[in-house]
Amino acid sequence: MSSSVLPNGGHVVIIGGGPGGASCALALQRLAAQMGRKVHITVLEGKRFVGEHHYNQCVGVLSPPLPALLKEFLDLDFPYHLSRGLIREYVLHATGQTLSLHGECEPSIALRRVQFDAWFLETVRERGIRVQEARAVDLEFHADRVVVYTESAPLEADVVVGAFGLDEGTGALFRRHTGYFPPRALSSIVTKYHPYPEHLVPLQGRIHAFLPRDPRIEFGAVTPKGNHLTINIAGQDVDVNLMQAFLDSPEVHAVLPDLEGARARHEGDLRFFKGRFPCSLAKRFYGDRYVLVGDAAGLVRAFKGKGVTSAVQSGIRAAETILRHGITRAAFHAHYRMANQDIIRDLPYGQAMRRLTIFAARTGLFRAVMSAARSNPSLQRALFDAVSAHAP
Template structure:
């Protein structure tokens, strides 16, 4: 081991806990940088799951948004797997309890795919670059002045630095909390299921994600995402559970989109899976000889936007810091500075989330959708918020325009006298 806390040099060893996009993204970015800098860095990734064979169900809607192709190419040196794309997502239909509106833009599409296939693709890319993948769970770590010791179900290992990319896994979080000052972020719960409708019905569903903001207690948002031959359905909330998913599936707004619930074709249709994702930032997500990336660091937008992108980006930023600045707490402040693209937006996202919850629970979001039907600027803001194509900070800045706010006030005054359609069409002269 190298007792130096400076940049990783020839013979440096890195252990990564977690083989999802954050972990493999970090490994590939390290490998890419080491090759460019002509350094021999040995990388080992520990992952308890085996993604090949698709034996695991990933509690993620599996939508990858722009600029995912650029992120993979420039940061990781990996081509985007177009062969895994099941559907190009061209827009969203945003639902309140009584209204819905179509949101589209000229932006590049997002891509729906099976997350387990994408994860396996990244793992195979890592193996092709001689990155060591160990299918074993890490059981403990020790961080010493001159090295890190890693204990796993298959043995132990030593490294100069350890990367935590374990997502929302409680067991791994406790291991890092015991050995470092790291403290896990707070999480929202999610319930995910899938549905295989008849082929004809599925072909007519379209290429839009249906996003729901119901007034229903316990649910912050829900979504129905079209894939190749099936739909992925998820709901999220701090204490969301299977009973709430049942209520969501049988609510009038959801039934208007999914009249085919009784026609499930797949053996595992409407089986529920439980997951989590962060809605706050972790404490001390780096220090001497350790760094945390992705969901485990709480580095993700509210409403679970760009989760895969954020994992890949934070992994790339961590790799850059380790290769150019070092692996001390002070050197890894470079990683924190890079993460400001995400962390600076979190307060705006939190405010946006609380405002949305308040509007939904008081059923005032119906008015927002009605206004959006008459105003192109508001439609674009809603699209950016739902799609995660732009930061919440930029959305809030657009909202604080005095002339636009005056226009919204004038439109609001006329709303009670207008017809309340179920689907609000975008006004062509907005």
């Protein structure tokens, strides 16, 4: 490389305008102003969040400390006006038993992710950061710059931030040019439907979480979202048939009012959407003149989720490394990787807990855990933290 630092007035191109990319852009702008430096920022985003032309497969339950994180590092107030309800209780279903879990801390916020993403990216625009509605189609890494080819005009940058989630096309660009290898991932199927309003009232404020015996489904959930319910399942190879079997199972069907005839009442109900989320760390997620954040890097707490919070955290940490320490692989290794050790160190623990929970649910051992939790407040809190993603 010809330079190890971002020059004053340097250009940062962020590929992806979701929470990871938006938080990185806002953190770069804010920190540069505090340091008395100039930085040019371009966010590339090909999706249209406004108007809800895009369906985000994330269930959209955001837990603490995200509101505090937005305020402290980005000077943003959390958009509570987007809330579809507060989640204070989780009902765990496993081995034929149910267990109600209540938290003592700030509730989670249920919302529509596409609306949250639209708000976040619009905030980036309002603060004067350039957002280009285009996808990256190729990259060139040179000693003195990075060339980002887009669907419109090419861009030259001093450093590129990858905030593209698990998008296979963009991931392939980084893999071809940098040796990046994406994280392992689980598949997810998501759907929703609108019960009659009076039948939704008893379901508000609580998520029903399921650990089915079917080894192909690792977990499932039913989440209230104002005027509708969102249902999701996850596993290595879940598909539409498994989702239908999940919906038809007696224990799930029992908590889904007015399921019959849902499509007749609302044309868009019970459409299935498929997505993926990471369950391991990516390889070579940083190098000279590039760094990846959030799902693209595999920086998400295994078993616990918190994908949006982790994306925001890693976006902020990437911005701090770029401005304070440099844009080389050595700088990212010494500072960005170190800043994310709370997530990286948690991955083996989270993966082990995930395997143990699946094994216990399949073999019936979880029955003893749930029975013990009924009279053990500490175990109840541990289970609540696990299913709610409140604990770090």
